[in-house]
Amino acid sequence: MLAAQRQHLILQEVHNEGTVRVATLAARFDVSEMTIRRDIDALDAGGLVLRVHGGAARTDSFSALEPGFANKSAFAQPAKAAIAAEALKLVRPGMTLLISGGTTTFELARMLPRNFDLTVATNSVMVASSLAAREGTGEDSGIRTLVLGGERTPSEALVGPLTVQAVSTIAADLCFMGAHGLDLQAGITSPNILEAEVNAAMVRASSRLVVLADSSKYGVVGLAGICPLSAVHILVTDSGIRAASTGALAALRKAVSEVRTVRLPNSRNGHAEPASVISPNPRQYQPPVPKGKAP
The missing domain is CATH 1.10.10.10 (Winged helix-like DNA-binding domain superfamily/Winged helix DNA-binding domain)
Known part of the structure; x- marks a missing residue:
């Protein structure tokens, strides 16, 4: 071998x-x-x-350990790309989006259409960079990008009181949030207290919360809590969640309004199969009408 x-x-x-x-x-x-x-x-x-x-x-065995962006981006990349592609289906023209730091949210940002008249507010250095116009083209990126300033973390997120204050001025249609940990009791967590505060402010500033988390995040508990699972409107994860723990998917279906599981790319064609959408209760998500738009 x-x-x-x-x-x-x-x-x-x-x-x-x-x-x-x-x-x-x-x-x-x-x-x-x-x-x-x-x-x-x-x-x-x-x-x-x-x-x-x-x-x-x-690397997540210690709740306060915060891996760097490059290290995290190399792990479970096919799952992250498939999850991001599924989450992209929730985006509608004219929306205002809040996008948190994270490697899966970074994948989503790279996929955002440039002709949807979107406004994106983010505390992620990597997300903001991905939305910039290609250097040397002289073209507008097509996405209005608001960078929420603050102190930079190892995961390339901006955090602190300035960031929280900036988030409080935003009214977003959707918040796309990555997760360090996803646990039935602890909810969505982060190893960074300041980042958890910023992400909690994002939850409050958004009409709907969409969490993007590959199955390796299940059962992981970070140092600081962001929100309980009951605050999550849509969870997008991968089919590995079924193997993460006995009954994990069933438990998540009870805690979250809607769970979407993407099948991982197979070895034959390298493409992810369609997501399985599970809506177990009357709180099933409906895409919001962007602010200022008629139904």
């Missing part, structure tokens, strides 16, 4: 179990413990796992 293949399997084991031991992995792959330590060192250097005494742990 090639080192890259073994490291991929180790990464899967870490994300499934939370922690792994060197001795256990060495026995499983029939290699020396030194070989496993080198694999863990390589994964740790890439920010994909945390090297701990005797093994490795998930």
Whole structure:
């Protein structure tokens, strides 16, 4: 087995179990413990796992640890792209959108149509950059972009009192929010207290909240709470949620107005299959009419 293949399997084991031991992995792959330590060192250097005494742990094992944007963007990328494509279906011409920081919301921002007369307010440096006009074209980006200033975090979000104040002046049709953690009891959480405050302000400033979270976020609890699951109007996730925990999808269906699960790209054509839309209660989401528009 090639080192890259073994490291991929180790990464899967870490994300499934939370922690792994060197001795256990060495026995499983029939290699020396030194070989496993080198694999863990390589994964740790890439920010994909945390090297701990005797093994490795998930990077979100510690509630206050905040991974950098580059490290997060490399994980579960096909799921994030499929989730973003499904969320894009909720966007209507003339809408005002709030978009939080995050790698999945970044994927969504890159897909936004430039001819919808959209206004986007964001605290994400990466989202704002993705909405800018292509350098050297001399063309307008087609999207009015409001950058909510503040202190920059490792995940390329802007946070702090200035950001919260700016968010309070916005009235958005939809808020698209990424999630560090998605838990039945803790709700939507972040490892950064200041970012959690900004995201909570975004929830208050929006008519509808759409959370974009791949299945690896299920059961993860960050340091600071943003909102309970009952505040989420639509959750867009991937079909891996069924394997994340027994009964996870059924529990989410009870807590959230609408759950959309996208099937991950298959090996035959590389494209995601259509989403499964589940609306278990009368609060089923209806796309809002943009402010100032007649029904």
